[in-house]
Amino acid sequence: MLDLYVAGIQLTGTEIKSIRESKARITESFCEFNDAGELFIINMYIEEYAFGHHFNHNPKSERRLLLNKRELRSLKKDVEAKGNAIVPLKLFLNERGFAKLEIALGKGKKTHDKRDVIKDRDNKIDLARVKKSFNA
Secondary structure (H helix, E strand, O other): OOEEEEEEEOOOHHHHHHHHOOOEEOOOOEEEEOOOOOEEEEOOEEOOOOOOHHHOOOOOOOEEEEOOHHHHHHHHHHHHOOOEEEEEEEEEEOOOOOEEEEEEEEEOOOHHHHHHHHHHHHHHHHHHHHHHHHHO
16 A cells, blocks of 8 residues: 545435444445546445435445545546556544545556465465364
């Protein structure tokens, strides 16, 4: 991870109520800029609020992230560089009760790095298998 940022999230009333009940997930979500230069989180799942009825929100809708203009410009410049992406790390409530998202600028792995990780994982599995056969 190259840089860490804490961004606010533009939410509706039922969305923040669901987040306060810990019914939100950021797995498989990612961040992208739109044509206007605004940053959005995509694929973030916020469960529908139980008492929302017809006022409920769409659980998988795109949500705008709130950052300073300077931070947005810096992020956009860095994302346009080859191999960089904005990754959401943690969703939390700050001391005032506002939902915040910790995001990071990350650099993708090269092919040889991926191969090394796969090789190490396979070696650990083989070692565990051998240890298990001796202990049994």
